[in-house]
Amino acid sequence: MSSTLNPCTVSTSDLGSLWDELRDGLPVERELACRLIRATDGELPELLTAAMAVKERFHPGLITYSRKVFLPLTNLCRDYCGYCIFRRDPADAGAHTMTAEEVLAVATAGEKLGCREALFSLGDKPELEFPEMRAILRRLGYKSTLHYLEAMCELVLRETSLLPHANPGLMSAGWVRRLGAVCPSLGLMLETTSRALLHPGAAHNRAPDKAPARRLRTIEEAGKQGIPFTTGLLVGIGETPEDRVDTLLAIRELDRRYRHIQEVIVQNFRVKPAIPMASWPEPSRGEMLRTVAVARLVLGKMNIQAPPNLSSPGYDVLLSAGINDWGGVSPLTPDFINPEAPWPHLAELERRTQAAGQQLKHRLCVYPEFVARVAARPGFMPERLRAVADEHGLARAA
Numbered sequence: 001m002s003s004t005l006n007p008c009t010v011s012t013s014d015l016g017s018l019w020d021e022l023r024d025g026l027p028v029e030r031e032l033a034c035r036l037i038r039a040t041d042g043e044l045p046e047l048l049t050a051a052m053a054v055k056e057r058f059h060p061g062l063i064t065y066s067r068k069v070f071l072p073l074t075n076l077c078r079d080y081c082g083y084c085i086f087r088r089d090p091a092d093a094g095a096h097t098m099t100a101e102e103v104l105a106v107a108t109a110g111e112k113l114g115c116r117e118a119l120f121s122l123g124d125k126p127e128l129e130f131p132e133m134r135a136i137l138r139r140l141g142y143k144s145t146l147h148y149l150e151a152m153c154e155l156v157l158r159e160t161s162l163l164p165h166a167n168p169g170l171m172s173a174g175w176v177r178r179l180g181a182v183c184p185s186l187g188l189m190l191e192t193t194s195r196a197l198l199h200p201g202a203a204h205n206r207a208p209d210k211a212p213a214r215r216l217r218t219i220e221e222a223g224k225q226g227i228p229f230t231t232g233l234l235v236g237i238g239e240t241p242e243d244r245v246d247t248l249l250a251i252r253e254l255d256r257r258y259r260h261i262q263e264v265i266v267q268n269f270r271v272k273p274a275i276p277m278a279s280w281p282e283p284s285r286g287e288m289l290r291t292v293a294v295a296r297l298v299l300g301k302m303n304i305q306a307p308p309n310l311s312s313p314g315y316d317v318l319l320s321a322g323i324n325d326w327g328g329v330s331p332l333t334p335d336f337i338n339p340e341a342p343w344p345h346l347a348e349l350e351r352r353t354q355a356a357g358q359q360l361k362h363r364l365c366v367y368p369e370f371v372a373r374v375a376a377r378p379g380f381m382p383e384r385l386r387a388v389a390d391e392h393g394l395a396r397a398a
Contacts, residue, residue: 015039019046023053028297033245037294044289051293051322058301059324063353064363067346067395068117068328069110069162072336073098073149076133077123080206082276083237083269086337087123090132097136103152106333107160113331114398116388117365118162120149121337124169124209146175153182157384161398165230165365170209173221180227184366184374184385185262187230190215193250194243203237203277216250223258228370232265232305235291236283244291248298255302262367263303265327266292268310270338285311289321296322303367308349309341316352325363326353361394368393 015035022028028036039047074097077087088095107118127133127145142148146168153164166179167187179186193212197204204210222229233247248264255261268283283291288311295304305325308315329343344352353360366374366385371393375386390396 015043015046019050022050022297025054025057025300027300028294030245030249033248033294033298034242036297037241037245037290039290041286044286047293048289048320048322051296052320054296054300055304055322055324059303061357061359062361063319063324063326063358064303064361064367064394065326065349066117066328066363066365067113067115068119068165068330068333068365069106069115070328070330070333070336071098071103071106071118071120071152072096073103073120073122073152074126074133074136074145075123075336076126076130078126078129079124079209081210082203082205083234083272083280084337085272085275085339086121090130097133098152099140100152100155104155104159107156107162110330110332111160111162114362115330115332116162116362116395116398117328118153118156118160118164119328119365120153120164120166120168122149122168146171146179150178150182153179157182157381161384161388163365163381163385163388167230170214171218171221173225176218176221176225176227180222180225181379182381184364184381185228185230185370186222188215188218189234189265189267190219190231190247190251191234192237192239192243193247194239196243197238212250216254219251219254219261220258223254223260226258226260226373228262228366228374229260230263230265231261232263232267233291233295234267234269235288236269236281237277238280241287241290245294245298248295252299252302255299261302262370263305263325264295264299265305265307266295266323267307270310270341272338272340285314285317289317292318292321292323307335307338307341309335309343310338312341312344315344316356319353319356319358326360328365364389364393364395 075088156164164183166183304323305327306318306323307327350360371389375382388396
């Protein structure tokens with residue numbers, strides 16, 4: 001069925017006959033999505049069944065993951081998010097900017113363990129806030145954190161078989177272009193489109209780079225340049241269920257315009273002891289299942305990921321909500337953003353995936369359907385991509 005359901009026909013008390021249409025892939029607009037994300041416990045099984053039916057239409061029997069090393073290039077950051085334990089001020093214990101030698105040592109060790117992705121995470125332009133970071137960059141011989149990131153991505157490309165994926169925060173059109181030349185894919189979590197989280201006392205009050213309009217501009221710029229892009233939402237940081245729907249719809253609209261969103265992450269907030277939101281409630285398993293399922297119904301064939309380490313020990317229940325990817329999993333490095341949540345062992349991840357009737361496959365940092373687009377470009381990075389991609393666009397066996 002190609003027509004979109006008129007949301008005004010959605011009963012506020014009973015979804016009744018709509019389940020068959022949802023399983024058939026009926027396009028879901030805002031009012032229906034808002035109704036679905038508040039599905040009752042009695043309606044939840046039907047919601048999950050519908051989401052799985054859509055997932056299986058586009059990604060039958062397949063769950064992917066990326067074997068990676070996590071490279072926290074610098075944890076200095078000018079933003080102060082209420083849920084973040086990663087960021088540091090220069091004088092804080094644990095403040096660190098990796099050297100080129102450290103980057104290469106971790107990447108080389110990961111290569112020996114069969115990793116194909118080098119995930120670079122870092123604070124957003126810390127040199128604009130901290131003179132100490134400017135001094136570090138001068139000592140290293142770079143003008144800015146993004147210049148240093150660009151050089152480290154190129155170093156990994158030239159010295160290992162790993163492919164860099166960078167999450168550097170907001171980027172100008174020029175920096176999207178430059179980093180896209182050394183990374184097959186880039187990423188920036190939209191997190192939420194709710195401006196209420198910028199208000200005093202809210203999660204993003206001291207994080208100007210989290211203004212939704214600014215993040216949407218970066219994602220759109222990547223679309224204009226045709227660069228495969230990872231984004232997503234952060235669940236449980238003060239947004240409403242309707243805000244989650246609006247975030248999904250904003251992502252869908254950008255992808256409809258540019259066809260460049262390679263992955264949408266549905267990530268749950270986790271409490272940590274040393275954050276301003278330490279007493280904040282975590283989203284329930286039911287909230288996560290509803291959000292993931294609605295993401296599948298709203299986004300259709302798009303790749304949807306939920307991190308297994310953030311839903312442990314029963315992370316495999318997320319498979320029932322329609323994800324088709326586990327994201328990056330490292331046999332070497334911790335999740336520096338959520339250090340309290342270790343990655344699942346790859347053998348256990350495969351066992352649980354197979355128990356759900358799905359086959360686990362190792363992908364690259366760029367998804368299979370985008371590999372040909374990137375590999376067709378001129379330059380050294382596409383050459384390295386072609387060398388590690390198999391005939392299906394997945395990771396070639398090491």
